[in-house]
Amino acid sequence: MVDADQTFVIVGGGLAGAKAAETLRAEGFTGRVILICDELDHPYERPPLSKGYLLGKEERDSVFVHEPAWYAANDIELHLGQTVDAIDRTAKTVRFGDDGTLVHYDKLLLVTGAEPRRLDIPGTDLAGVHHLRRLAHSERLKQVLAALGRDNGHLVIAGAGWIGLEIAAAAREYGAEVTVVEPEPTPLHGVLGPELGELFAELHREHGVRFHFGARLTEITGQDGMVLAARTDDGEEHPAHDVLAAIGAAPRTGLAEAAGLELADRAHGGGIAVDEQLRTSDPDIHAAGDVAAFHHTLFGARLRVEHWANALNGGPAAARAMLGRGTTYDRVPYFFSDQYDVGLEYSGWAPPGTYDHVVIRGDASKREFIAFWVKEGRVLAGMNVNVWDVTESIQQLIRTGVRVDTEALADPRVPLEDLVP
Known part of the structure; x- marks a missing residue:
């Protein structure tokens, strides 16, 4: 039973951490919520950093997950510019801050994200x-x-x-x-x-x-x-x-590794190994977002997904699991990109070697089409390029695993909805 005497600690102040804190309150948790962020800025979303904000098309304030006043209004103890340097799983404490503050937790969520891989070559110390x-x-x-x-x-x-x-x-x-x-x-x-x-x-x-x-x-x-x-x-x-x-980016697993939590195979992206409810090898510690590697039942593989939608949905899923209300986290991976006059959305998982062929629906030369990665007649992934309002149908094709007529799949005259049972 979750009650007001419990303390839930969230380590990581990105989108996943902020949405987890929001979900805890939305689900009625009245205990202590502590959100520890190693950046001085309030939690923000990352897609604008390489898109609208970088281009000067979006204002700085638009990137933040919540207004700064939201955290105090919802009794979220937000610690900015603080790093956690140790987890004591026996005592159930985290140590953070310049003074080594110790905080007890009943449940702990690790959303420590990833960090850009560095070039290991001469000259990287130059200013440019x-x-x-x-x-x-x-x-x-x-x-x-x-x-x-x-x-x-x-x-x-x-x-x-x-x-x-x-x-x-x-x-x-x-x-x-x-x-x-x-x-x-x-x-x-x-x-x-x-x-x-x-x-x-x-x-x-x-x-x-x-x-x-x-x-x-x-x-x-x-x-x-x-x-x-x-x-x-x-x-x-x-x-x-x-x-x-x-x-590329490397998952920030140092804290978890030092605490003795199970990690995923580095050959498959690394990360903190979690189950279908985003629980780590310690049942009182969860992980979500870029750092978490979860076994996806749909694809039969352990995936670590570094995209916005995984943080947006994974943080709340972990929060509900911490409250004992978790369900299987098996969302179809999704991301989007904007480049010049091309906008696209990609759903699924189909790296080279996992599919038989690619089916094109529409005119790729005009950059207005949908591509499907197909194996044995089943859609593993789909990418819509300058074609909109089809993500739900694409994800249904992926999730159902139905065998499709590839000629019909390639024919824009056949509604995608007709291919989904």
């Missing part, structure tokens, strides 16, 4: 080397892109994943020169496979982005602390005034 993860990073990058555009400067981006491409699009809108270096043969190769990756290469080339595929950065050269060029392992040298590392 950037990452994008936090609000402060986006604010700095906005100024950098504006200056590059004004001065006809060059940005080299390491990595052609979603963040790399979104920053490339933003940089070109500011007027900067952009080169993207990527070891795979196409952008987004590990997510979309080669069939769709080339489409995004062409989109960015049309907007003036240069790609250097099949290569990695080996050195960033500079003078007087400033970037001058970026070199690759095949001997090429690209002029650069700034370099962005967009080579």
